[in-house]
Amino acid sequence: MADWRVIKRGICTSSRFVTMDEWEQLLFIQMVVQADNWGRLKADPLQIKMMCCPASQRTATEIRDALSKMATADRGLIDLYEADGIPVCQVLEWDSTQPSSYLKNRKTSGLPGKVNDSTVLTFQDNPGNVTLEEKRREEKRVEETDTPRVCAREEPKPRPPLGTNDAVLSVVEAWRLAWDSPDYQHGLSDTIAVNDALADGWTVEQLCESMRGWTNDDWGKRKFHNSIPKLLAHVQKGIDLGKKQTGPLTLADIGRGGPKP
Numbered sequence: 001m002a003d004w005r006v007i008k009r010g011i012c013t014s015s016r017f018v019t020m021d022e023w024e025q026l027l028f029i030q031m032v033v034q035a036d037n038w039g040r041l042k043a044d045p046l047q048i049k050m051m052c053c054p055a056s057q058r059t060a061t062e063i064r065d066a067l068s069k070m071a072t073a074d075r076g077l078i079d080l081y082e083a084d085g086i087p088v089c090q091v092l093e094w095d096s097t098q099p100s101s102y103l104k105n106r107k108t109s110g111l112p113g114k115v116n117d118s119t120v121l122t123f124q125d126n127p128g129n130v131t132l133e134e135k136r137r138e139e140k141r142v143e144e145t146d147t148p149r150v151c152a153r154e155e156p157k158p159r160p161p162l163g164t165n166d167a168v169l170s171v172v173e174a175w176r177l178a179w180d181s182p183d184y185q186h187g188l189s190d191t192i193a194v195n196d197a198l199a200d201g202w203t204v205e206q207l208c209e210s211m212r213g214w215t216n217d218d219w220g221k222r223k224f225h226n227s228i229p230k231l232l233a234h235v236q237k238g239i240d241l242g243k244k245q246t247g248p249l250t251l252a253d254i255g256r257g258g259p260k261p
Helices: 008-012 021-035 045-052 062-069 132-145 166-179 188-201 203-215 228-232 235-245 251-255
Strands: 040-042 078-083 086-091
Touching: 008 040, 021 045, 021 086, 040 045, 045 062, 045 188, 062 078, 062 228, 086 235, 166 188, 166 203, 166 235, 203 228, 203 235
Parallel strands: none
Antiparallel strands: 040 086, 078 086
């Protein structure tokens, strides 16, 4: 996935954009930054929060409602649909806002495009995977009697340590087990690599499987394998290597301390 995106300055005066709440405007820009080379993200409110704003106090329910607002006909910022059983969020006008020189070299998206028989995605019956913590936070906010929060006036909250979301920890733990490095401390570059891979359409289970598969490389001792970001740049190769000798590594394996040799 490219490390940069183009956001045209006309967005600042677009009625479709400026009529949203300030935090929703920021979320949309973050979605543009994290979208794959075709302008697509998996339409999972919790995953979008994890990728775009992991330190935000906003709940998955609020993210879901913001996505629904962006997809309304009067705004037309995104399109929500389901294809091949996968919920997809497509940033609209993507090809007209990104440079043609960048678009012509892009690879196939890991998420399906919209076709005639694609289902329009709504969140009415599926509010997303809202955790118990988020439900309690939502209930607490409903009980509050003060005025609604405004993004620019919110009191600053302590920022959690980078790279502590469940997806990053799962992938790093798979790497520790596969490479027998229990004392390894992951950093920001590992977090960015995992989030980029998720944005490209890979699942957490596939990333963990790839971490394990790389141990079957004939050149396993080279320094290439000392870097999680370098391994995640070739997720499919790691998965293919793993299939040669072993089954896929699952999150359940990680919870049990990893598969037996």
